[in-house]
Amino acid sequence: MTKIDAWKNQYTRPEDLTRPTRVLVNLDAIAHNYHEFCAHTGSALVMPVVKANAYGHGLVEVAHYLSALNPPYFGVATFEEALSLREAGIDTSILVFGGMYDEQIPLYIAKKLTLTASSVSKLRAIDQAAKALNMQPEVHLKIDTGMERVGIHHYNAGQLIDAALECKNLEIKGIYTHFATADEADSSFSELQLQRFKDVCALAKSKFKHDIICHAANSAATIKFPSAHLDMVRVGIALYGVTPDVHIVHNLQLRPALSWQSRVVYFKVVRAGDPVSYGRAWKPTTDTRIVTVPVGYADGYSRHLSNTAQVRINQQDYPVVGKVCMDQLMVDIGQDSAFNGDTVTLLGDGIDAHKLANWQSSIAYEVLTTIGARVPRAYVFNHEEPHPPQSEH
Numbered sequence: 001m002t003k004i005d006a007w008k009n010q011y012t013r014p015e016d017l018t019r020p021t022r023v024l025v026n027l028d029a030i031a032h033n034y035h036e037f038c039a040h041t042g043s044a045l046v047m048p049v050v051k052a053n054a055y056g057h058g059l060v061e062v063a064h065y066l067s068a069l070n071p072p073y074f075g076v077a078t079f080e081e082a083l084s085l086r087e088a089g090i091d092t093s094i095l096v097f098g099g100m101y102d103e104q105i106p107l108y109i110a111k112k113l114t115l116t117a118s119s120v121s122k123l124r125a126i127d128q129a130a131k132a133l134n135m136q137p138e139v140h141l142k143i144d145t146g147m148e149r150v151g152i153h154h155y156n157a158g159q160l161i162d163a164a165l166e167c168k169n170l171e172i173k174g175i176y177t178h179f180a181t182a183d184e185a186d187s188s189f190s191e192l193q194l195q196r197f198k199d200v201c202a203l204a205k206s207k208f209k210h211d212i213i214c215h216a217a218n219s220a221a222t223i224k225f226p227s228a229h230l231d232m233v234r235v236g237i238a239l240y241g242v243t244p245d246v247h248i249v250h251n252l253q254l255r256p257a258l259s260w261q262s263r264v265v266y267f268k269v270v271r272a273g274d275p276v277s278y279g280r281a282w283k284p285t286t287d288t289r290i291v292t293v294p295v296g297y298a299d300g301y302s303r304h305l306s307n308t309a310q311v312r313i314n315q316q317d318y319p320v321v322g323k324v325c326m327d328q329l330m331v332d333i334g335q336d337s338a339f340n341g342d343t344v345t346l347l348g349d350g351i352d353a354h355k356l357a358n359w360q361s362s363i364a365y366e367v368l369t370t371i372g373a374r375v376p377r378a379y380v381f382n383h384e385e386p387h388p389p390q391s392e393h
Contacts, residue, residue, distance in 0.1 A: 011061055011379040020263035021295045023377045024348075025057045027065040029241055029255035034069055036252050037222065037235050044229040045213070047095070049236035050085075051077035056368040057240055057258055058377045060088045067092050073114065075234050079104060086111050095140060095174075099150055105129040109137045114173065118142040118150045120163045123170075130169035139164075140174035140213075143200050145193040147180045157200040161207055174213035174232070175204050182220035182228075183244040190221065194228050201230070220244040223252065242364050246354040259348025260371060264313070264338050266292035276330050277322025282307050284321075289333045293344045296327040300371040301346060304360035305329075312345040313338050 014024060037046045048071050049055075054062035063074055063085050074090070076082050077098045085094055095114040102125045108115050109130055117123040117139050130137050141160055144151035152160045154177075164172050177197045181189045194216060201214040217228040219238035237244055241256035270276060270290045275283040293311070297303045306323040311331055321332045331344070347356055353364035360367075 008381065012377065014378040014380065017376050017378055019376055020265065021299060021375055022261060023056070023371060023375055024259045024261065024380055025061070025377055026255070026257045026380050026382055027062065028381050029257040030057070030062060030239060031065060031069065033239050033241055033254050033257070034066060034071070034235075036254060037233070037239070040252060041222065041229045041233050045072045045232035047071065047073045047075050047215070047232055047234045048239055049075035049234050051075060051081055051097070051236070052369040055237055055240050055365070056371045058379070059084055060090075061377070061379055063090050063092075064088065072232065075236075079108060079113070082108075082113050083111060086113075093138065102129075106133060109133055109135050112137070114138040114140060116140055116142050117160070117164070119152055120160055123160065123163050123167060127167040127169050136169055136171050138173045139170045140176055141172065141204075143175060143177045143197060145177045145196040145200075146189065147178050149178070151177065154196040154200055158203060161204050165207060172208065172212060174215060175201060176215045179216065179218055179221050179228075182218055182224065183248065185247065187224070190225065190228075194225070218244070220248065223248060223250045237365055237368070240368070242353045242368065244364075256348070256352065258368065260346040260375070261348070262293045262295045262344045262346060264291045264340050264342045264344060265294050267338060267340065275322070277306075277325065279323055282322045284332065289335065289338075290321070291331050291333055291338050293329050293331060294327065295346065296325045296329055298326045298372060299375050301329065302360045302362070302370070304362070305356075309356065309359045310351065312349055312351060313342055317350070
């Protein structure tokens, strides 16, 4: 039995679930998408970004499955996410993007995580902690080329590089930045950011005696700007088969990996003029058939979807009516029929993350990452078992 076979036996399967509201994740679709990006980026490494519970798909389960493909790194936002991976037995390098307090640094080092140094003071604090622990952690330097979030400004990057050269207890493995507008139609600011970063990378490579990994591209930049691939790309939402923006055009054969389903639990006829749900915000103009579905805003199905969203039942789309409740919502099926136990598709099967986001005036990222923890995830495998790509990835 291979390692991936053993993991398959541990994954929750649809038949193991009792709650009618559930998320189904196709791990083979994610592996397929990873291969697509490996082919798309050529010699550049591909880092799977698994922060935010792997964009709602399941942090440990996704990372376990992808670890069979030998990715160079996993990308996470917090120490807690990285710790979950280490405790699950994942020994792949993990780059933690998020900021940290000095008191946390020894925890990062002890778990052999790759730290982000976003300032000279933070870099020196990591160096001091590493010396005290007699360890040599991996570090990536963070450069701000225009996001104005974290990272040393590109025009001061020489200070961080020089400070890194003075640190004797660190292994500087990479240097990176982040695009602010890569998913927008106007690419001029992204091009400016990229040029700024390339200038910093040229300076860094002229000063370090060893190779360092330069990386800048998120999902949007990976798809749109081959010139931004550099040594490595960081693929987040697109790894799960969802483009960063609905208007991005590409030739990648991406497969959405997640579907969100529930079931009909109640059926009734509502008379014309009788309001439905809290606040009496919707009422039918004729007698109609209403079904109740056990999912609500406590599960991540936003209240902003009230009277705007649609769900799919028996291959037909029907409107969500009345205000979405904490645990339930109502659907108007008109004069059609639906029975208790019929599947209700909230996301998937023609209702994609961008459509659901548009209905709630949001973005696909928020749709995926806010599906609640109380919604159980189950895993399916519909394609060939993943194998490492024929490259250095």
